[in-house]
Amino acid sequence: MININIPDFIAKSITGRESSLFLNDIDANKEALWDKIKNKSILVIGGAGTIGSSFIKSILAFEPARLAVVDINENGLTELTRDLRSDAHIKLPEYYKTYPINFGDLVFEKLLTKEGPFHIVANFAAHKHVRSEKDEYSILAMLQNNVFLAGDFLERLLDYKPEHFFCVSTDKATNPVNVMGASKKLMEEVIMAYSHRLPVTTARFANVAFSNGSLLDGYLYRMMKRQPLSCPSDVKRFFVSPEESGQICMLACLLGKSGDIFFPKLGEEQMIYFRNITQSFIRTAGFEPYICQSEEEARNFDINLSDGKYPVYYFKTNTSGEKLFEEFYTINDIIDDSSFNKLSIIKQSSTKSLEEITEILDQLRSLINSQKLSKNAIIDLLSGYLPDFQHIETGKNLDQKM
Numbered sequence: 001m002i003n004i005n006i007p008d009f010i011a012k013s014i015t016g017r018e019s020s021l022f023l024n025d026i027d028a029n030k031e032a033l034w035d036k037i038k039n040k041s042i043l044v045i046g047g048a049g050t051i052g053s054s055f056i057k058s059i060l061a062f063e064p065a066r067l068a069v070v071d072i073n074e075n076g077l078t079e080l081t082r083d084l085r086s087d088a089h090i091k092l093p094e095y096y097k098t099y100p101i102n103f104g105d106l107v108f109e110k111l112l113t114k115e116g117p118f119h120i121v122a123n124f125a126a127h128k129h130v131r132s133e134k135d136e137y138s139i140l141a142m143l144q145n146n147v148f149l150a151g152d153f154l155e156r157l158l159d160y161k162p163e164h165f166f167c168v169s170t171d172k173a174t175n176p177v178n179v180m181g182a183s184k185k186l187m188e189e190v191i192m193a194y195s196h197r198l199p200v201t202t203a204r205f206a207n208v209a210f211s212n213g214s215l216l217d218g219y220l221y222r223m224m225k226r227q228p229l230s231c232p233s234d235v236k237r238f239f240v241s242p243e244e245s246g247q248i249c250m251l252a253c254l255l256g257k258s259g260d261i262f263f264p265k266l267g268e269e270q271m272i273y274f275r276n277i278t279q280s281f282i283r284t285a286g287f288e289p290y291i292c293q294s295e296e297e298a299r300n301f302d303i304n305l306s307d308g309k310y311p312v313y314y315f316k317t318n319t320s321g322e323k324l325f326e327e328f329y330t331i332n333d334i335i336d337d338s339s340f341n342k343l344s345i346i347k348q349s350s351t352k353s354l355e356e357i358t359e360i361l362d363q364l365r366s367l368i369n370s371q372k373l374s375k376n377a378i379i380d381l382l383s384g385y386l387p388d389f390q391h392i393e394t395g396k397n398l399d400q401k402m
């Protein structure tokens with residue numbers, strides 16, 4: 001077992017923040033948050049995931065009356081419940097129900113009809129890995145989850161209008177270079193097209209440290225299995241803690257105006273290289289990094305005979321769809337920097353009407369159902385809709401790496 005206190009490691013070696021970046025903003029808006037959450041009913045989709053579960057923890061502090069959590073991951077829901085019920089600081093409402101359901105399934109519609117309407121609806125369900133976009137099949141699965149289901153859901157919500165609807169986005173939607181980011185940018189366009197009929201907000205933010213399936217989360221498994229670490233030497237990112245990720249979403253969901261995209265105020269100097277985090281991680285685990293020259297060398301390194309050294313392989317990024325840096329907005333966006341202390345807002349980001357969005361989704365559907373379907377055809381079509389989308393194709397994919 002590795003003995004690292006993860007929240008402590010995040011604070012000391014990643015974000016450099018002892019307490020949440022958003023404490024002031026939460027404090028300054030406490031009354032509004034109590035007013036909007038206390039005794040309300042809440043539906044969280046994708047709530048077993050890292051950000052969804054952090055959102056749930058943030059919102060429970062304001063005593064909602066009902067909480068329903070939907071997630072396709074049954075084990076994740078089990079762990080969520082164990083986590084919430086084992087925490088002395090968390091009080092669950094009497095009505096707390098978890099449902100292992102795909103939010104695109106018919107049974108979800110039944111649930112919405114019988115258990116709804118909900119005052120607050122938040123959606124965190126998505127395909128989020130750039131590695132999941134190898135070919136037309138994996139891209140279709142991503143578009144299905146991130147774009148089509150998100151759109152269908154909003155259409156259904158028109159009959160069960162909530163007071164607040166939030167759907168999480170990502171910094172990768174800004175000037176996207178991968179299909180994942182492009183799918184999220186399109187998702188933003190889809191949900192914003194409903195922003196005149198429903199109160200819709202979203203948030204883009206940085207990497208959530210140790211989020212499910214992330215490089216850093218993988219380090220915990222590698223160390224438990226005594227396997228080598230591997231990381232890009234040239235990529236730097238902004239980071240927030242899981243707690244901060246839930247708080248950004250709560251603030252955006254409850255306090256944003258319809259059409260707003262929230263993002264954290266983080267200065268360029270707060271971006272950190274993965275290789276620096278990796279060095280600190282190995283040292284905090286009680287080892288000294290041993291830098292290998294290849295995956296082969298790293299795999300064959302015998303950790304038990306290594307005299308306190310831990311193998312790590314640094315590589316230069318060469319896979320499709322990777323940016324070396326991170327950004328939250330483009331030069332054309334209108335930014336509100338003054339409403340919050342540590343959050344900025346992109347105002348009126350989308351100009352597409354619901355009719356235009358429907359037309360785009362219809363074109364995508366007809367490509368999907370045609371003989372012309374290929375990864376390149378989808379990328380060409382998406383590039384036509386999203387002028388900022390510049391796909392980086394190197395012919396290499398993360399599934400080819402350790």
Ligand SMILES: NC(=O)c1ccc[n+]([C@@H]2O[C@H](COP(=O)([O-])OP(=O)(O)OC[C@H]3O[C@@H](n4cnc5c(N)ncnc54)[C@H](O)[C@@H]3O)[C@@H](O)[C@H]2O)c1
Pocket residue numbers: 045046047048049050051052070071072073076101102103104124125126127128145149168169170171204205206207208209211212214
């Ligand atoms: N983790 C990050 O670093 C990060 C940063 C910025 C933005 N985001 C965005 O936030 C979102 C969530 O990220 P996360 O780290 O919490 O991911 P996660 O994988 O931990 O959580 C997503 C959850 O959604 C569930 N889900 C997926 N499809 C579903 C479906 N059709 N029906 C029901 N449940 C479904 C999954 O089972 C999972 O539990 C993603 O869209 C991601 O792009 C993540």
